[in-house]
Amino acid sequence: MLRVLEVNQPEDLSHVRGNWQRLWEATKDATFFQTLEWLQIYWKHFRDGKKLRVLLVLDNDRLVGVVPLIVVTESTRLGKFRVLTYPLSDWGTHFSLLAAQPQETLSRALQHIQKTPRDWDMLDFRWLDESDLEHNLTAGAMTDAGYTANQGIWTETAFIDFEGTWDAYLRSRSPKLRADIRRNLKRYELTKRVSFERYRPLGKLAGDFAPRWDLFDQATSIAEQSWQGHSTTGTTISHRTIRAYIKDCHIAAAELGMLDLAILYFEQRPVGFCYNYIADGRVFGLRRGDSPEGRSHGLGTVLTAMLVRDSFARGDKSLDMGPGSFEAKRRWMTRIATVGRMTHYPLTAPRLQLLRLKHWWKACCDRKSGRLQLSDSPKSTAT
Structure with missing residues (x-):
């Protein structure tokens, strides 16, 4: 009983x-x-x-x-x-x-x-x-x-469900988004003006749990430069009232093998980030942001495209992009x-x-x- x-x-x-x-x-x-x-x-x-x-x-x-x-x-x-x-x-x-x-x-x-x-x-x-x-x-x-x-x-x-291949996913997008992705990736990748780093420690049990504070600080700095730096909600990763909470979660997620942090660099300068948690191939997007320089070069599309393409390559299952702002997410999502x-x-x-x-x-x-x-x-x- x-x-x-x-x-x-x-x-x-x-x-x-x-x-x-x-x-x-x-x-x-x-x-x-x-x-x-x-x-x-x-x-x-x-x-x-x-x-x-x-x-x-x-x-x-x-x-x-x-x-x-x-x-x-x-x-x-x-x-x-x-x-x-x-x-x-x-x-x-x-x-x-x-x-x-x-x-x-x-x-x-x-x-x-x-x-x-x-x-x-x-x-x-x-x-x-x-x-x-x-x-x-x-x-x-x-x-x-x-x-x-x-x-x-x-x-x-x-949600974005990572079923099939990156190429098949691209074919399922609108002609305009598909053209934007291909044009921007070709424009920046071929000239090597952008690079993308995604950090996923395996966790403490695997002996791979470094918090990589360098990447965390870069993401926080980008957030401060974006609209998040002026937000009064107290829920952005750069906000002083929750920064200690975010840092504690960062350490715990790294030790559990549940941290997923991506940084986009433009001419070796960090201009965009996606801060996520992951469990069994299911990615949850906590926050993302772009610096003014990144926005001026239209690199938001590049960051999302590289993240999604990388998830297909890794065999991830899904990305939960969170509630709200559906007009911006509609181009990318596969379901609500x-x-x-x-x-x-x-x-x-x-x-x-x-x-x-x-x-x-x-x-x-x-x-x-x-x-x-x-x-x-x-x-x-x-x-």
Whole structure:
């Protein structure tokens, strides 16, 4: 029979590190953001105003599942609510529990939630991938545990699937983009005015985990020269409020073999970067940027083309380019993926029922328009 052990301090998870990794490997399409290393870094930098609730699901004494959750206070036009959710906080686009049998594991974890004092107002599983929605994984677990599951859309993200060959991919692009790529690659590669470096350490276990701070500093410098240097959102890699977080993640990703950093050079000067994480051939694009010099020479197309071509050569599976800016990404992407949410609004909270109606109406408008934007969802009062 399954039982649940709840952990509220990240340092208390160190004794399950090996089993956490085993479950990470057993979880379909697990990402860097589902590693214990990332969770501990996230909590180190963003724990203010939050409560950690990591549910360890055991079969006798064997760990069979990990459900990382946080309680965070979020503000809406209807007031503040305490939300029980995954800890991703939009650093990535997908998240899930870690388990070989996810629905059974999540159901048991939710039964534990029911039996503990309620420190939340709304249960909101965000960043669900399309297969979760198609197979009713989270919805089924919530129903099994006695919760009402309201399906919604969190956002959508653009993908490039690396199926076939680079040449076949080029043929699938618009004639204009195809001509731009070929002309620019020929113009700059034949004259050797540009070069491209992509760094992917194999990880600590393979003895290859140097952080390459030279490349990191080049990417940060380019970001400061681009629009990101003037951004006030606090989420760019050059922003001082998150630079320590990005650096800690950089070290962890290098040690795990999940760092993917590309730099484009023009006449030996760094002019563009793509900062990514990778897991099992699935690349997630965290940030990218171009210097004014790079933009003036139209090198943004060259950087993307070289990155995609290199991924085909390496045998990568996909590149998640992230949500938003679809007009710029449309030329490159092969599909748009829905990122879902599954929410329980307790009937005893009238304000939450109003929020449920608001989310429902927003989802109806999204489906009618055929265009999805980031959900009109609560915003955290503590980032």
